[in-house]
Amino acid sequence: MGPWPLDPRGPLAESISFVYWVLFACAVVVLAIVVGALTYSGIKFRDRPGRVAQQVHGSNTLEVVWTVVPTLMVISFTVLSWNRLNFINDVNSNVAMTVKVEGRQWAWGFTYPDQPMFKLPDGTLLQSGEQLDIPVGQKIKLELTAKDVIHSFWVPNLGGKKDAVPGHTTTMWIQADQPGTYKGQCFEYCGDGHADMLITVVAHPQNEYAAWARTAVADAARATAPETKAGHDAFLAGPCAGCHTVKGTTAAGKVGPELTHIASKPNIAGVLSPVNQENLTKWVHNAPSFKPGTLMPKFDGVIPDKTIDDIVQWLLTLK
Numbered sequence: 001m002g003p004w005p006l007d008p009r010g011p012l013a014e015s016i017s018f019v020y021w022v023l024f025a026c027a028v029v030v031l032a033i034v035v036g037a038l039t040y041s042g043i044k045f046r047d048r049p050g051r052v053a054q055q056v057h058g059s060n061t062l063e064v065v066w067t068v069v070p071t072l073m074v075i076s077f078t079v080l081s082w083n084r085l086n087f088i089n090d091v092n093s094n095v096a097m098t099v100k101v102e103g104r105q106w107a108w109g110f111t112y113p114d115q116p117m118f119k120l121p122d123g124t125l126l127q128s129g130e131q132l133d134i135p136v137g138q139k140i141k142l143e144l145t146a147k148d149v150i151h152s153f154w155v156p157n158l159g160g161k162k163d164a165v166p167g168h169t170t171t172m173w174i175q176a177d178q179p180g181t182y183k184g185q186c187f188e189y190c191g192d193g194h195a196d197m198l199i200t201v202v203a204h205p206q207n208e209y210a211a212w213a214r215t216a217v218a219d220a221a222r223a224t225a226p227e228t229k230a231g232h233d234a235f236l237a238g239p240c241a242g243c244h245t246v247k248g249t250t251a252a253g254k255v256g257p258e259l260t261h262i263a264s265k266p267n268i269a270g271v272l273s274p275v276n277q278e279n280l281t282k283w284v285h286n287a288p289s290f291k292p293g294t295l296m297p298k299f300d301g302v303i304p305d306k307t308i309d310d311i312v313q314w315l316l317t318l319k
């Protein structure tokens with residue numbers, strides 16, 4: 001059914017859709033009874049020539065029934081929701097791993113837990129943008145925050161929504177019962193790029209997860225050589241990451257081209273060739289002068305020259 005809350009693929013989403021279906025079924029029954037009784041009375045007791053309505057003065061039985069039954073229903077809904085909410089809000093028991101999630105305009109960044117399998121050679125932890133990889137059948141706790149405005153994390157097949165709020169940490173958990181790719185979307189309007197603020201959760205079979213982590217750490221290590229760290233950090237902290245994706249980092253922008261292998265490309269934006277230090281530097285300084293109408297703004301005077309040099313040095317390592 002695709003990304004849809006009524007197609008649950010994990011215990012959290014199942015819990016939510018169970019409550020939904022119970023409430024929905026009861027609402028349908030109540031609606032049928034009310035509309036049925038109304039229609040029946042309207043036809044049976046309608047005004048006809050020569051007919052005089054019989055006067056009725058209340059019915060104790062009916063009044064008791066329509067007071068007691070709805071009261072019992074509302075109490076049951078409360079107990080059911082309470083019970084399910086305890087399960088849904090229990091972010092701390094049986095957690096397999098905790099992932100830090102940061103929403104920013106306009107991408108999601110994930111930092112994997114402080115465990116040896118996610119450690120890069122430089123001691124930092126594996127990060128990713130837009131895509132979160134998890135093992136199947138395990139409870140993953142998410143600690144959410146935001147860099148700029150409020151965002152909301154929502155992967156419908158795996159669970160409910162949770163706001164990511166600047167300066168504040170909120171928590172939720174997700175779990176996938178089958179391997180697969182689950183799509184999600186930022187659910188709080190957060191500006192121009194809101195619609196493109198997508199989430200992809202990939203659930204791997206448990207026995208393949210360690211192999212995935214090894215590959216991801218190797219890819220990420222490629223982008224974090226110590227001699228180009230300044231450029232790497234400047235790229236991720238600056239405006240670049242808002243528009244460009246570099247796999248193995250939190251940069252997951254969708255506005256501009258992906259730069260994961262920029263240093264192996266034949267040209268820059270189809271207009272500057274080859275991809276070398278001189279051309280990249282010229283391009284970052286003033287892209288519109290080479291390609292009028294490009295979305296990439298002029299950074300000459302906006303980003304210090306030294307920082308642009310650092311960024312270019314780092315991009316040249318992305319083979």
Ligand code: CUA
Binds near residue numbers: 187
């Ligand atoms: Cu982030 Cu909408």
